[in-house]
Amino acid sequence: MDFLPENFQTVLQNPTFTYLQTTAQDHLTTxxxxxxxxxxQPYIIEPVSSFLASYSTxxxxxxxxxxxxxxxxxxxxxxxxxYRVVVFWVTLVFRLVxxxxxxxxxxxxxxxxxxxAGRDFGWLWGVVYGFVGDFQEKSKTAAAAYAGNPK
Structure with missing residues (x-):
């Protein structure tokens, strides 16, 4: 314990620490x-030993x-x-795309x-927003019809 700093040595030599260490070892052994x-013993060792003894010939x-x-x-x-080859090629394809x-x-x-480009992006955003809104409206109508109370 000469390689440890002096404050660690005093903590390790403390009687409380020594007591806790021996108590923990005794508790773990128990x-x-x-x-x-x-x-x-009853669930692993005995069944395996009986299996090995019965098939020893x-x-x-x-x-x-x-x-x-x-x-x-x-x-x-x-x-x-x-597996690594497949993951490499799939990752490469996704990165290239x-x-x-x-x-x-x-x-x-x-x-x-x-x-x-901004105008085209706005047009594309409107198309996507229209599709999403239409999908939400149809799904609400279908859920209401499924629940039994149509709009």
Whole structure:
């Protein structure tokens, strides 16, 4: 404890801290032993040991289990690689579409001017707003008809 600063050393050597540390260790040991006797032993250890004992004559050898584990690991690595490749290409397509639309919009504004682009944007906004308003009105009418009280 020579490498710790002096104020940490005094805290760690405090009798209260030492008491709490030993109490926590005793409490943790008690809880873990309770967990082992009440949960692990009857529900995991005994069933697995009885299963292994009943199939001990037809158990595969260690080499087969080792090869199976290696095959599973290699196949998971291949699937991870394939996943990364697919995610890369999908992300690349989305980025190209996004930046292409930004550049296309910039070129459109540059070629026709800001005033005409603003006018076109206002027209497009009106069309979208009209469609949204019509959709909301029709959905309210359909909800009222479904509820049984038509307008």
């Amino acid at each position: 809880k873990l032993s309770h967990l082992r006797t009440m949960v692990l 037809s158990m595969p050898d260690l080499l087969s289990i080792f090869l199976l584990a290696i095959i599973i690991l290699v196949s998971l690595k291949i699937l991870d690689y394939a 996004f930046w292409g639309s930004i550049l296309g919009l910039g070129y459109y504004v540059y070629s026709i001017g800001i005033e005409n």
